[in-house]
Amino acid sequence: MLQMSYPGANDQVLAEALRELPANTILVLEDVDVVFASARTDDDGEGKASGVTLSGILNALDGVGSGSTGRVTVMTANR
Numbered sequence: 001m002l003q004m005s006y007p008g009a010n011d012q013v014l015a016e017a018l019r020e021l022p023a024n025t026i027l028v029l030e031d032v033d034v035v036f037a038s039a040r041t042d043d044d045g046e047g048k049a050s051g052v053t054l055s056g057i058l059n060a061l062d063g064v065g066s067g068s069t070g071r072v073t074v075m076t077a078n079r
Contacts, residue, residue: 004035004052011056018060024070032057033077 002017003009021027035052061073 004029004032004057008051010051011053011060014052014056015060021071025072027071027073029057029073029075031078032075033079 002014004014018027035057
């Protein structure tokens with residue numbers, strides 16, 4: 001499981017994780033709207049922005065070399 005809102009997550013980490021998925025899998029990306037929030041508060045009370053971008057998600061899902069053969073992708077959002 002990869003949390004895209006994790007401070008160490010970025011477009012490259014996401015792309016690598018998706019490339020490692022086996023063929024014929026179901027990928028669920030929940031609450032993708034939260035990833036793009038302008039600022040979140042961490043434990044120290046400081047705002048943090050995600051390193052994952054919409055462009056990064058789209059490239060990881062359908063980019064060159066994504067290896068998405070046989071993958072079903074479901075994305076949810078609250079807004």
